Amino acid sequence: MRSVKTLFLILLAVAIPISLQAWDPKTEKRIKEFKEEFKGVYIVDGTDIYLQRVIEFPNTSKEELTQMVKDYVSRRLERLGKNASNSNVRYYRDAYIMVEHSPIFKINFVFDSFERYTYRIEIKDNRIRATITLNEVVWPPDVFPTNKFYPFNKGGRGEKKHMRQFADYALGILDSIKNDMQDELLDDNW
Numbered sequence: 001m002r003s004v005k006t007l008f009l010i011l012l013a014v015a016i017p018i019s020l021q022a023w024d025p026k027t028e029k030r031i032k033e034f035k036e037e038f039k040g041v042y043i044v045d046g047t048d049i050y051l052q053r054v055i056e057f058p059n060t061s062k063e064e065l066t067q068m069v070k071d072y073v074s075r076r077l078e079r080l081g082k083n084a085s086n087s088n089v090r091y092y093r094d095a096y097i098m099v100e101h102s103p104i105f106k107i108n109f110v111f112d113s114f115e116r117y118t119y120r121i122e123i124k125d126n127r128i129r130a131t132i133t134l135n136e137v138v139w140p141p142d143v144f145p146t147n148k149f150y151p152f153n154k155g156g157r158g159e160k161k162h163m164r165q166f167a168d169y170a171l172g173i174l175d176s177i178k179n180d181m182q183d184e185l186l187d188d189n190w
Contacts (some may be wrong), residue, residue, distance in 0.1 A: 027152060029058040034151035034163075041167045047147035050133040051167065057181075060126050068181045069096060069121050071129060075180075095122040099135070105165040107158045113139045115166050119173070130177055132170045137162060 035044055042049050050116075057065055073096050080100060088099040102115040118138040122129045130178055136144040150159035 008149070017101055022185055024102050026154070030151040030154070037160075038065065038167060042053065042163070042173065044151075047152060048133060049146055050129045050131050051170045051174060053177070054127060054129045055178050056127045057178070058126060062123065065128065066094075066123055066128060069123055070180045071123070072174055075099065094124065095120060097121075098190075102166060102169055103171075105137075107161055107165075111158060113158075114136060117170070121177075128177075130174050132173065134166070 011119060031044060034042070045128055057068075060068070073089060076098070077089065083101040083103075084098055090097045098119045100117055100119055102117065104112045104114045114137075115134060116138065118131075118133045118135055120129075120131045120133070122131075136146065136147045137144045149155065151161065
């Protein structure tokens with residue numbers, strides 16, 4: 001019985017500091033500030049950060065839309081070249097998932113950065129949901145999983161600037177996806 005009490009006290013002594021460390025009011029404050037600064041841009045869900053759009057394609061059947069998305073993904077892979085590859089594309093029932101690299105963002109005169117992100121396009125009826133989820137921030141030679149980067153950990157002006165630059169890049173993708181998919185219908189490779 002004594003050993004059980006001792007074990008319980010040891011576990012309690014270890015668990016309390018860990019739980020206090022996990023609940024960091026400064027982190028909560030940074031996340032709240034991040035959500036306010038990037039309201040309408042980034043969605044923070046736990047430790048996931050993503051951008052998302054639902055895009056309607058009226059008068060388009062699900063089969064036509066599926067083909068349009070498939071063609072769009074193929075063209076996107078060609079355009080991205082080394083920043084994406086066929087091995088990084090997965091097709092699941094009604095969803096395409098690609099792992100891509102962003103272009104290099106100039107943070108200041110010393111540091112450059114880029115993002116590894118997942119680009120997911122889901123198809124439902126005559127609409128798609130396009131989601132860009134941040135996976136890793138690369139500040140050579142370091143790689144930071146998103147949950148170890150700003151706003152989850154203390155970040156300075158460089159981290160905020162990176163998040164603004166990536167948001168501009170990702171929003172450009174999401175804002176042009178409908179036109180990119182529809183414009184290709186007119187291009188018959190003449």
